[in-house]
Amino acid sequence: QLQLVESGGGLVQAGDSLRLSCRASGRTFSSYVMGWFRQNPGKEREFVAAFGQLTERTYYADSVKGRFTVSTEVPKNTTFLQMNSLKPEDTAIYYCAAREGLVVQATDRWDYWGQGTQVTVSS
Numbered sequence: 611q612l613q614l615v616e617s618g619g620g621l622v623q624a625g626d627s628l629r630l631s632c633r634a635s636g637r638t639f640s641s642y643v644m645g646w647f648r649q650n651p652g653k654e655r656e657f658v659a660a661f662g663q664l665t666e667r668t669y670y671a672d673s674v675k676g677r678f679t680v681s682t683e684v685p686k687n688t689t690f691l692q693m694n695s696l697k698p699e700d701t702a703i704y705y706c707a708a709r710e711g712l713v714v715q716a717t718d719r720w721d722y723w724g725q726g727t728q729v730t731v732s733s
């Protein structure tokens with residue numbers, strides 16, 4: 611089992627930045643694809659970004675491309691989501707996820723999930 615714990619959420623103003631962290635434990639971190647998703651009440655969880663650790667390729671939703679950056683630090687077993695130029699529509703609970711294999715956007719194909727961290731962006 612792989613355990614994921616997110617941190618770094620909070621309340622910020624539009625245009626501000628936040629960096630979310632996701633620390634993994636329990637299994638070999640570097641063999642997993644790491645992803646970030648977000649969800650608002652009554653809405654489906656949506657793909658935000660992902661990092662393929664073996665390929666070192668990054669993937670982003672169109673809504674965050676150019677503003678968000680996903681990265682990992684393998685020695686720290688940690689994945690980061692740097693969020694710049696935040697907008698009110700970025701408000702959501704952000705979840706870290708992991709899976710083996712390729713990056714996919716479908717949430718039901720990710721195997722491990724963190725508990726989520728709230729990000730609120732005021733206008």
